[in-house]
């Protein structure tokens with residue numbers, strides 16, 4: 001589903017953030033990218049939806065070189081969730097969730113029905129939380145809205161960059177469990193960035209362990225943990 005072929009990213013100041021990276025993520029697989037800060041995880045992620053262009057190498061999505069795909073069409077196929085989910089402060093939770101559907105020109109009623117369905121899926125009550133504004137939600141709830149919004153147009157691919165990094169450990173564990181349950185229903189192809197090895201192990205079908213712009217190890221959690 002997602003294939004990196006000898007991808008290198010060198011920033012203008014000469015920093016090589018990602019160095020000759022090749023890997024493959026299968027359809028419906030959840031891969032966690034784990035490693036210390038500054039080792040190239042976010043750069044890897046942002047190259048998939050073309051927020052960053054590789055210096056060399058290529059990235060294929062479903063067998064198609066992403067540079068050949070119209071950027072709007074590309075982002076329609078990719079949901080994106082980041083740590084500080086940027087919700088529109090003056091729009092309700094329901095409208096925030098329906099953003100992509102509105103952009104795609106769905107009829108208003110259909111967009112709102114889809115948003116309500118998604119809020120329910122991430123554990124929020126559309127009747128209770130849908131009419132609130134982002135500032136009226138807890139941090140954990142805002143992240144759930146971010147996940148719901150990313151899923152609204154039913155993209156096959158989900159990019160998640162430390163989505164649960166800013167909430168306290170108890171809430172984080174609950175969000176992780178909810179996300180695993182959600183993933184068992186929706187089966188997206190997921191790249192999930194974290195610097196927390198426990199989170200990587202709990203969520204990943206496979207784990208890409210980063211070091212200095214490269215993947216040092218790419219295996220199932222049991223193998224990474226060195227289980228017999």
Ligand code: ADP
Pocket residue numbers: 011012013015016017035036037038039040041042043044
């Ligand atoms: P991670 O997500 O693992 O923390 P990043 O992909 O954000 O790592 O960064 C990898 C390396 O690239 C770091 O050394 C970082 O300082 C550098 N870097 C990231 N963005 C830029 C940029 N826009 N310009 C120059 N260097 C950058």
Ligand code: ADP
Pocket residue numbers: 135136137138139140141171
């Ligand atoms: P979560 O576990 O989802 O992060 P919290 O423990 O932070 O939730 O919040 C618990 C409850 O308090 C939630 O039901 C939420 O609706 C409510 N709440 C939190 N912050 C606010 C706020 N700023 N305004 C209104 N209600 C809030």
